[in-house]
Amino acid sequence: MPTEPLTAALLFLVGVINLVPGAVAVAPSRIGAAYGIDVHADPDLVLLLRHRAVLLALVGTGLLGAAFLPSLRVPAMVAGGVSMGTFLLFARTTRALNGATKRVARIDLAALALLLVAAGTVRHG
Template identity: 60%
Template sequence: MWLDRVTTALLLLVGLVNLLPGLVAFAPSQITTAYGVSAEGPGSADLTVLLRHRAVLLGLVGLALLCAAFVPSFHLPAVTAGAISMGSFLLLAYSTPGLHSATMRVARIDTAAIVALAVAALLILRKIA
């Protein structure tokens, strides 16, 4: 029973980590704070749209993980989506030199979140087996 609570807590935590950046979709003024890149000046409209779209996708992954915390049938698709989303970002971030410190902060947060997600996945698999 306590392992179920740990799994739920981990899924909630990772869900929030993914959901919170989704707020950038509704508050584009926070782009500079979140990512350390300027969304001002020539060409910034394109960057703003891309980052807001990223925020929507992160929000969807976050919502899926939050739902999975309470709906066991969502475990596999939500954990898979979270792992692909965070894993691909980490691969891109750690293979790209010269990123801003704010982007690397996001990478460190995602590293901790993907470890938490992996623990949740192991607990889910343990229960299934």
């Protein structure tokens, strides 16, 4: 069975998962719903989370591009893996996370698993 369509589909899905939080960059009012925290009184935290959203959107865009351009696959998968992997490591070593942040960690864990499956389908020339 050809792996190309599977690889592309997995990268596309993981790209979308990483792109969705990018909405916080342009709609900071969604931070509370996304992360379960009230940041209205802390403009520094709003800034940091909006910047995080932009970085996630960049990773997501790279993964979406890699779904269609095989030459981007390895760097995009490395970037996505590092991004999600470090978040999971930080979440694992942080006490008393709220339910929303735990949900984000579960989503990242699932996306990282999909990314690993995609990596296993990539053929090297």
